[in-house]
Amino acid sequence: MAPLQTIGILGAGAWGTALAQAAARAGREVVLWARDPALVRSIRERRVNSRYLAEVALEPAIGASCDLAEAAAADLLLLTVPAQSLRALTRQLPAGTAPLVVAAKGLETATGQRLSQVVAGERPGSRIAVLSGPNFAREVALGLPAATTLGCADPELGRAVAAALSGPSFRVYWTDDMTGVEIGGAVKNVLAIAAGIVAGRGLGENARAALITRGLAELARLGEAEGARRETLMGLSGLGDLLLSAGSLTSRNMAFGHAIGRGVDPDALRQHPGALVEGVFTAAAVMRRAQDLGVELPICAAVDAILAGRLEIEAALQSLMRRPLKMEGEP
Secondary structure (H helix, E strand, C coil), rough: CCCCCCEEEEEEEEEEEEEEHHHHHHCCCCECCCCCCHHHHHHHHCCCCCCCCCCCCCCCEEECCCCCCCCCCCCEEEEEECCHHHHHHHCCCCCCCEEEEECCEEEEECCCHHHHHHHHHHCCCCCCCCCCCCCCCCHHHHHCCCCEEEEECCCCHHHHHHHHHHHCEEEEEEEEHHHHHHHHHHHHHHHEEEHHHHCCCCCCCHHHHHHHHHHHHHHHHHHHHCCCCCCHHCCCCCCCCCHHHHCCCCCHHHHHHHHCCCCCHHHHHHHHHCCCHHHHHHHHHHHHHHHHHHHCCCHHHHHHHHEEEEHHHHHHCEEECCCCCCCCCCC
């Protein structure tokens, strides 16, 4: 297929801005779409995203627009809005043939669907890929070295998208295992909240390491039950993203869990203006899928119960520590 030279990025948050930077450095012409005219003016006139990553000077090849049709006229579209807003954006897209790359992480709360399923349901016949990996937006925007995974069932499209986005400091690996890429990106958010709770409670590094390791086993069990390949779940979009998100308070999900561990009410945190925490929305959807598939996810279940107010942290810890002893590797 022809090279994907122009890229429309739909959603001018931190991650959308970071991907715009990466694409521009890869030699592409980029249109960054935002609903807010003031934000678009800031990008056009001051060459910064004044609301997100205000300290990062934008590449010259990045334009900005409030006109969805203008952005959607590109050769390739990256959908970077939050997971729970993806269906509404997809419905608004003008008719076209450009491939759609989902660059959000999570599951749709209302349906439990993976995000590629949401897009496919709204745009039957569209060519769809998913992008997920261990990437903090600020580091990508600044041009620090990073790698990520693109999931795409069409090998020709997968190679073309990877080539379009890969540049001097951003490397894209392609796989046809879309399910694995999506499950890794969704479940790691829930596990990062759990790691934050452990850190905020002062339970120590031993406990956090054990939680991440057993959490990875849960991620792999659900992914394999969904039909994902283990090598994908052990790659950048699974293990890699889990290590990043559950190992640094730069992670929104871990920071949210850390606050809960220190005693802050989850409901109060939800009302606080600021960064979106996808794991809060994803936890219940992950557990719904696990129950449908008969997969046991005790750590994710504990996070879901804590967020829903059904379980106190101490009770959750006692429940996890009192689980039956078994051979490592068993569910």
